[in-house]
Amino acid sequence: xxxxxEKPSSVxxxxxxxxxxHGEDSPYFAGWKAYDExxxxxxxxxxxxxxxxxxxxxxxxxLLEKYLEEHxxxxxxxxxxxxxxxxxxxxxxxxxxxxxxxxxxxxxxIRGGKVKFDPDRIVLxxxxxxxxxxxxxxxxxxxxxxxxxxxxxxxxxxxxxxRTGVKIVPIHCNSSNNFQITPQALEAAYQSAESxxxxxxxxxxxxxxxxxxxxxxxxxxxxxLDFAVHKNIHLVSDEIYSGSTFSPSEFVxxxxxxxxxxxxxxxxxxxxxxxSKDLGLPGFRVGTIYSYNDDVVTTARRMSSFTLISSQTxxxxxxxxxxxxxxxxxxxxxxxxxxxxxxxxxxxxxKAGIECLKGNAGLFCWMNLSPLLNEPTRQGELELWNIIxxxxxxxxxxxxxxxxxxxxxxxxxxxxxxxxxxxVALQRIHKFMEQxxxxxxxx
Amino acid sequence: MGLLSRKATCNxxxxxxxxxxxxxxxxxxxxxxxxxxxxxxxxxxxxxxxxxxLLEPWLMKNPDALGLKRDxxxxxxxxxxxxxxxxxxxxxxxxADFMGEIRGNKVSFDPNHVVLxxxxxxxxxxxMFxxxxxxxxxxxxxxxxxxxxxxxxxRTGVEIVPIHCTSSNGFKVTLPAIEQAYRQAQKRKxxxxxxxxxxxxxxxxxxxxxxELDLLINFIEDRQIHLISDEIYSGTVFTSPxxxxxxxxxxxxxxxxxxxxxxxxxxxxxSKDLGLPGFRVGAIYSNDPVVVSAATKMSSxxxxxxxxxxxxxxxLLDKKFTKEYMSENHKRLQKQQKDLVSxxxxxxIRCLDSNAGLFCWVDMRHLxxxxxxxxEMELWQKIxxxxxxxxxxxxxxxxxxxxxxxxxxxxxxxxxxxLAxxxxxxxxxxxxxKSQSHQELKSLRRKARNNWVFRLSLQSFYDREQDTTTxxxxxxxxxxxxxxxxAATLDAAA
Numbered sequence: 001x002x003x004x005x006e007k008p009s010s011v012x013x014x015x016x017x018x019x020x021x022h023g024e025d026s027p028y029f030a031g032w033k034a035y036d037e038x039x040x041x042x043x044x045x046x047x048x049x050x051x052x053x054x055x056x057x058x059x060x061x062x063l064l065e066k067y068l069e070e071h072x073x074x075x076x077x078x079x080x081x082x083x084x085x086x087x088x089x090x091x092x093x094x095x096x097x098x099x100x101x102x103x104x105x106x107x108x109x110i111r112g113g114k115v116k117f118d119p120d121r122i123v124l125x126x127x128x129x130x131x132x133x134x135x136x137x138x139x140x141x142x143x144x145x146x147x148x149x150x151x152x153x154x155x156x157x158x159x160x161x162x163r164t165g166v167k168i169v170p171i172h173c174n175s176s177n178n179f180q181i182t183p184q185a186l187e188a189a190y191q192s193a194e195s196x197x198x199x200x201x202x203x204x205x206x207x208x209x210x211x212x213x214x215x216x217x218x219x220x221x222x223x224x225l226d227f228a229v230h231k232n233i234h235l236v237s238d239e240i241y242s243g244s245t246f247s248p249s250e251f252v253x254x255x256x257x258x259x260x261x262x263x264x265x266x267x268x269x270x271x272x273x274x275x276s277k278d279l280g281l282p283g284f285r286v287g288t289i290y291s292y293n294d295d296v297v298t299t300a301r302r303m304s305s306f307t308l309i310s311s312q313t314x315x316x317x318x319x320x321x322x323x324x325x326x327x328x329x330x331x332x333x334x335x336x337x338x339x340x341x342x343x344x345x346x347x348x349x350x351k352a353g354i355e356c357l358k359g360n361a362g363l364f365c366w367m368n369l370s371p372l373l374n375e376p377t378r379q380g381e382l383e384l385w386n387i388i389x390x391x392x393x394x395x396x397x398x399x400x401x402x403x404x405x406x407x408x409x410x411x412x413x414x415x416x417x418x419x420x421x422x423x424v425a426l427q428r429i430h431k432f433m434e435q436x437x438x439x440x441x442x443x
Numbered sequence: 444m445g446l447l448s449r450k451a452t453c454n455x456x457x458x459x460x461x462x463x464x465x466x467x468x469x470x471x472x473x474x475x476x477x478x479x480x481x482x483x484x485x486x487x488x489x490x491x492x493x494x495x496x497l498l499e500p501w502l503m504k505n506p507d508a509l510g511l512k513r514d515x516x517x518x519x520x521x522x523x524x525x526x527x528x529x530x531x532x533x534x535x536x537x538x539a540d541f542m543g544e545i546r547g548n549k550v551s552f553d554p555n556h557v558v559l560x561x562x563x564x565x566x567x568x569x570x571m572f573x574x575x576x577x578x579x580x581x582x583x584x585x586x587x588x589x590x591x592x593x594x595x596x597x598r599t600g601v602e603i604v605p606i607h608c609t610s611s612n613g614f615k616v617t618l619p620a621i622e623q624a625y626r627q628a629q630k631r632k633x634x635x636x637x638x639x640x641x642x643x644x645x646x647x648x649x650x651x652x653x654x655e656l657d658l659l660i661n662f663i664e665d666r667q668i669h670l671i672s673d674e675i676y677s678g679t680v681f682t683s684p685x686x687x688x689x690x691x692x693x694x695x696x697x698x699x700x701x702x703x704x705x706x707x708x709x710x711x712x713x714s715k716d717l718g719l720p721g722f723r724v725g726a727i728y729s730n731d732p733v734v735v736s737a738a739t740k741m742s743s744x745x746x747x748x749x750x751x752x753x754x755x756x757x758x759l760l761d762k763k764f765t766k767e768y769m770s771e772n773h774k775r776l777q778k779q780q781k782d783l784v785s786x787x788x789x790x791x792i793r794c795l796d797s798n799a800g801l802f803c804w805v806d807m808r809h810l811x812x813x814x815x816x817x818x819e820m821e822l823w824q825k826i827x828x829x830x831x832x833x834x835x836x837x838x839x840x841x842x843x844x845x846x847x848x849x850x851x852x853x854x855x856x857x858x859x860x861x862l863a864x865x866x867x868x869x870x871x872x873x874x875x876x877k878s879q880s881h882q883e884l885k886s887l888r889r890k891a892r893n894n895w896v897f898r899l900s901l902q903s904f905y906d907r908e909q910d911t912t913t914x915x916x917x918x919x920x921x922x923x924x925x926x927x928x929x930a931a932t933l934d935a936a937a
Contacts, residue, residue, distance in 0.1 A: 014573055
């Protein structure tokens with residue numbers, strides 16, 4: 001008889017520590033691994049895997065670098081470092097007032113000045129990852145549920161559920177109406193939660209959407225808010241991609257919807273924002289929660305103690321974002337460049353015979369490869385994904401990792417590489433599609 | 444309107460505690476040498492402001508570190524994109540080396556076992572999430588840092604069960620005290636997952652002796668539980684005895700690579716040693732790869748800004764600089780502590796003998812009207828509103844003996860410290876306790892010498908313990924209720 005000896009330490013760790021809810025075993029991350037092991041390089045590794053699974057914005061760094069070159073005081077506190085001492089000691093969870101002011105202004109500019117943001121309602125967190133988790137801790141108890149439209153950012157499975165113990169119940173969207181959220185889908189999700197004995201505490205939308213790459217229409221935003229009011233639940237609007245809409249008129253923030261209603265029902269609405277996508281600064285860990293609810297602001301502020309932004313970084317960004325000339329130019333130029341990239345990839349995919357969902361924002365497009373599936377199932381999708389990863393050598397994100405209920409859709413990022421690399425990627429796709437045509441003709 | 448979660452509406456954030464109320468009073472009327480010489484002097488904030496003038500010239504001499512350049516070439520893009528939760532490799536190496544230096548290189552730290560977090564606040568909470576489930580408990584020696592009530596319990600749902608320490612032996616941890624705490628936890632049907640110590644101690648300002656660490660290691664080995672050693676003040680040890688980390692004791696006992704080795708975890712931060720609390724740099728160090736892995740993933744919720752990681756990797760890699768800095772840091776801390784201790788002595792106030800930290804544990808029991816926490820609160824209010832000094836009452840640190848206060852000394856200039864001492868002196872003479880306290884001081888000194896040398900026998904400890912529990916059996920809520928009016932007025936004014 002063999003006596004199994006359990007590794008003692010795992011018995012003594014928490015359930016949270018040993019659970020898989022961090023989600024890192026999903027294919028979403030396996031693709032990254034393949035990339036890490038054989039990364040494409042324009043010069044040194046032209047046959048490597050091209051990373052198209054990372055929603056980063058690398059198109060506007062030159063603008064940021066130029067600003068820093070011309071404004072040394074942002075990174076060095078000026079001659080003799082007079083502000084250094086105060087800055088190094090500053091750990092107040094209210095955050096630097098000048099930085100909050102600059103953030104409020106920046107958020108207003110992104111929304112074309114159509115709404116105003118009060119700096120005292122801004123709570124700072126180390127990234128939107130922290131902001132979303134924090135809001136979940138505040139709005140829901142363990143075992144409760146949040147409704148999230150599919151397809152959604154895979155990271156939510158970890159951010160909203162892992163340490164909070166809160167569940168996600170999907171609001172199913174499909175291609176029949178361009179994956180828009182409908183009142184029927186909202187109600188169905190709510191009923192589904194109820195049938196599982198889950199208390200629904202709120203809805204979390206991402207607008208513009210990740211992975212769809214499109215902004216939610218104002219009529220739908222109104223429907224969602226009405227639904228939240230009717231069910232007496234919260235509404236969190238993750239607007240992390242708000243500055244990445246290709247044209248300013250395309251994006252309507254939930255803040256505008258509220259303003260149109262004279263801020264009636266505002267106390268259930270909370271906005272998440274970050275500089276990781278619009279400014280391309282994920283390493284600096286800058287996220288915010290903007291809430292119209294005083295209790296949420298107070299509690300979120302206290303909780304932000306666990307995830308404060310480095311005061312050094314707050315100082316740098318306060319300088320940068322207070323410079324109106326800089327921010328105006330940046331927002332405009334960034335939009336134009338993203339738009340150009342988007343056009344480039346859409347045209348390229350079209351030439352290869354691939355259709356995408358019509359997008360108007362974000363750092364990615366939502367590509368339809370369902371005609372290529374061996375079988376219209378998740379398995380078929382993963383098989384195709386494997387081929388694209390290992391033969392075409394492109395890391396793209398399969399729709400199933402985003403909980404899409406329709407197999408065959410993929411998220412393809414286009415802003416984290418040079419134009420040249422994007423061309424190479426498109427060439428590979430073209431070649432792949434050509435080969436498939438040849439194969440099917442010969443069968 | 445949809446309700447908020449239980450976590451949002453409970454009081455576990457601890458902000459109604461006197462610890463934070465004192466801060467609020469200070470905020471309303473802060474002392475300033477020039478603009479507000481009659482304001483409240485902040486002695487409730489454990490910050491190290493004594494050596495920031497040493498960091499400033501280093502920054503001037505190293506413009507690349509600030510300007511996000513390497514050898515004059517911009518690496519802005521690389522840093523801006525760097526969000527890898529494994530952390531900036533150069534920074535982890537530099538931090539691991541720095542931690543080794545602080546411990547006289549008697550132990551070395553593997554950078555691969557370091558997890559970076561946004562401050563020790565985040566590190567401690569993350570460790571709770573990794574080691575304990577909701578409803579489990581950790582044992583903590585009292586008095587302890589008031590922030591732990593929030594950091595360890597709020598979002599995790601973990602309970603704290605106190606290991607009561609008393610002045611009878613200089614507040615050292617004893618085996619009967621630990622066992623009593625363990626039994627208490629069992630009575631409350633709580634599963635004990637570990638012990639958390641702060642070494643050097645906040646608020647005591649003392650380093651733990653080897654025998655205490657041995658005791659703790661034996662206990663956790665016996666009960667098969669974890670030990671977290673928050674060593675955030677390890678770089679502030681300014682005089683003997685020198686700092687002995689729990690890692691050193693494990694190594695000396697040849698316990699490295701055993702099971703208990705994997706159940707000991709260290710928390711560190713640059714907020715106290717380098718005086719950079721704003722930069723949010725904390726770390727977890729664990730020998731258990733499963734803990735390192737889980738904590739690393741969790742650090743996504745509180746990563747250190749890559750801009751800051753880069754700056755500090757350059758600074759910590761400058762070993763000549765850090766050596767000089769730490770040496771000067773110790774000198775200045777020692778001087779400031781000496782000034783406070785001798786100044787208080789002249790006012791008839793005694794401090795616990797300390798060799799570390801940014802504060803003294805001050806004995807004002809002789810100034811209490813009665814040996815109760817109500818009297819402690821009364822004294823504290825007088826000190827805030829009449830003496831105009833913010834200090835932290837022992838009850839906010841869960842001390843079971845009324846009359847002790849934590850008084851910080853490293854967050855002010857020499858002259859401000861002198862002024863604070865002067866104010867206290869006047870206060871003490873005004874309540875006419877001076878002569879009485881001198882007598883007490885003499886006899887206490889005699890007792891103290893004896894107590895701190897001998898080891899308590901079990902029986903005598905139990906006797907003493909009975910006394911304290913009958914006198915002081917209460918939960919920490921009741922005496923806070925007497926503050927509720929103040930809290931309401933302060934909240935309204937905020």
